[in-house]
Amino acid sequence: MIQMRELRKDFTVRVKAGRLRREKRTVSAVDGIDLTIEPGEMVGYIGPNGAGKSTTLKMLTGVLSPSSGEVSVFGLTPVPQRTRLALRIGVVFGQRSQLWWDLPLGESFRLLRHIYRVPAAEHEARLRRCRGLLDLDAFLDTPVRQLSLGQRMRGELTAALLHGPRVLFLDEPTIGLDVVSKQAVRSFLAELGASGDVTLVLTTHDLADIERLCDRLVVIDHGRVVHDGTIEALHARYGSRRSLVVELDEPLPPGFTLPGASVTGVEADGHRVTFALDGSSSGAAVAALVAVASVRDLSVVEPDIEDVVARLYQAG
Ligand SMILES: Nc1ncnc2c1ncn2[C@@H]1O[C@H](COP(=O)(O)OP(=O)(O)OP(=O)(O)O)[C@@H](O)[C@H]1O
Numbered sequence: 001m002i003q004m005r006e007l008r009k010d011f012t013v014r015v016k017a018g019r020l021r022r023e024k025r026t027v028s029a030v031d032g033i034d035l036t037i038e039p040g041e042m043v044g045y046i047g048p049n050g051a052g053k054s055t056t057l058k059m060l061t062g063v064l065s066p067s068s069g070e071v072s073v074f075g076l077t078p079v080p081q082r083t084r085l086a087l088r089i090g091v092v093f094g095q096r097s098q099l100w101w102d103l104p105l106g107e108s109f110r111l112l113r114h115i116y117r118v119p120a121a122e123h124e125a126r127l128r129r130c131r132g133l134l135d136l137d138a139f140l141d142t143p144v145r146q147l148s149l150g151q152r153m154r155g156e157l158t159a160a161l162l163h164g165p166r167v168l169f170l171d172e173p174t175i176g177l178d179v180v181s182k183q184a185v186r187s188f189l190a191e192l193g194a195s196g197d198v199t200l201v202l203t204t205h206d207l208a209d210i211e212r213l214c215d216r217l218v219v220i221d222h223g224r225v226v227h228d229g230t231i232e233a234l235h236a237r238y239g240s241r242r243s244l245v246v247e248l249d250e251p252l253p254p255g256f257t258l259p260g261a262s263v264t265g266v267e268a269d270g271h272r273v274t275f276a277l278d279g280s281s282s283g284a285a286v287a288a289l290v291a292v293a294s295v296r297d298l299s300v301v302e303p304d305i306e307d308v309v310a311r312l313y314q315a316g
Contacts, residue, residue: 001167001199002037002060007069008223009055029055031223032069039166042193042200044214046207048313052223053203057169060201061091073167087116090160090198094172097152098159099144105155106140109162116163123162130158133188150181157188161198168192170202174209186212207305219312227312231305238311240303241276244285248273249294256292261285 009030017023030052037043047053058064059071062078062085071078076085091098099108113123131137134154139147147155153173160168173189174182190213192198204210210217210231217234219227227234234240244261251270258275265274277285282300289295 001039001074002035002201003070003072004033004035004056004060005070007033007056007059007071008067009052009059009064010067028223030059030066033220033223033225035218035225035228037199037201039199040196041216042214043202043216043218044210045201045203045218045220046205046210046309047220047226051220053220054171055223056220057093057171057201057203061085061089061169087163088165088167090163090165090168092153092156092160092168092170092173094153094170094175097144097156099152099155101145102143104141104143105136105147105151108144108155108159112159112162118163122164126162126164127158130161133191134158134184150177150184153177153181153185154188157185161192165198167199167201170200170204172204173202174204174206182206182208189213207309211305219309221313234305234308234312235303238308240308241278242282242303243301244275244277244282244289245299245301246273246275246289246293246295247271247297249296252293258285258288 007030008028011027011029013025013027014022015025033052033056045053045056055064059066060073060078062082065079073085074088076088078085099105100111103111109123109127112118113120118126131140134157136154136158139151139155142151144152144155157173170189174185177185186209189200189202193200193213200213202209202213215230217227217229217231218225219234227237243264248271252273260278261275262278263273264276266272267274275285277300286298289298
């Protein structure tokens with residue numbers, strides 16, 4: 001459905017070289033990306049600032065021409081076949097709006113129906129679904145410029161879906177949103193993805209978006225793919241381990257060891273101890289621990305995706 005072969009985008013920039021002189025320099029924003037995305041996938045496309053994420057999305061949506069390589073979406077080449085492509089994709093760029101600033105939100109939706117020539121019944125059905133899932137009714141009559149960021153983002157998502165696209169490209173869809181709006185947007189996208197009707201390609205700096213939504217994670221750095229797989233595969237690659245945190249009535253005896261685990265932290269005068277678990281089961285470690293110590297409370301903490309992604313970025 002989406003294919004990129006040796007995809008590149010170079011920008012020529014002028015940089016200062018001395019007091020008056022400026023030199024031309026080439027920045028390889030996207031530096032040879034090979035990716036195939038199948039229908040129904042939910043792909044998180046992440047990377048540090050300047051990694052080339054937005055540039056890739058712009059080439060996929062027909063905003064920018066590649067410098068070399070190939071890109072196709074539904075077999076269409078985005079820039080020359082942009083109009084045909086627009087009928088089949090939805091795009092949400094968190095920082096930019098596709099709504100009419102001075103019109104009420106509902107009016108923007110009506111205009112989009114005419115632009116995309118969507119039959120009235122289809123439009124109504126899609127709008128009804130979005131109204132229900134995104135709670136739009138309270139602000140359908142409000143001019144877009146008066147909407148809060150969270151309300152506008154819910155409007156943007158609806159606007160991107162009213163023509164029934166099979167692929168949705170989202171660039172930072174939760175940027176700047178409060179926790180409640182973030183959850184509303186994530187739940188909506190999760191439901192959309194679960195229906196299997198829409199393929200999602202999403203860039204974000206908020207890794208909770210990825211954990212909640214994406215079954216595939218593509219990490220890019222300096223315009224190249226540095227990881228492509230599940231979040232679990234990323235943890236496995238970096239040896240991330242789950243932790244067992246125990247609250248104890250008495251500190252453990254000196255030299256205490258737990259099979260399949262190693263101590264990574266001791267706090268509260270030895271009353272709180274953190275173990276990194278080597279294996280996948282925490283049961284054996286817990287059993288060994290309660291046999292020798294008086295355990296007041298315990299919890300198993302999953303590895304933190306922020307940590308592993310930070311390590312990946314630093315390695316790059
Ligand atoms: N129009 C442009 N002209 C010159 N350089 C550009 C242009 N657009 C992007 N770049 C450069 O290309 C590189 C990749 O930029 P891009 O916006 O794709 O990164 P990004 O991964 O989306 O970053 P961020 O997370 O900060 O949004 C950066 O070095 C950027 O400065």
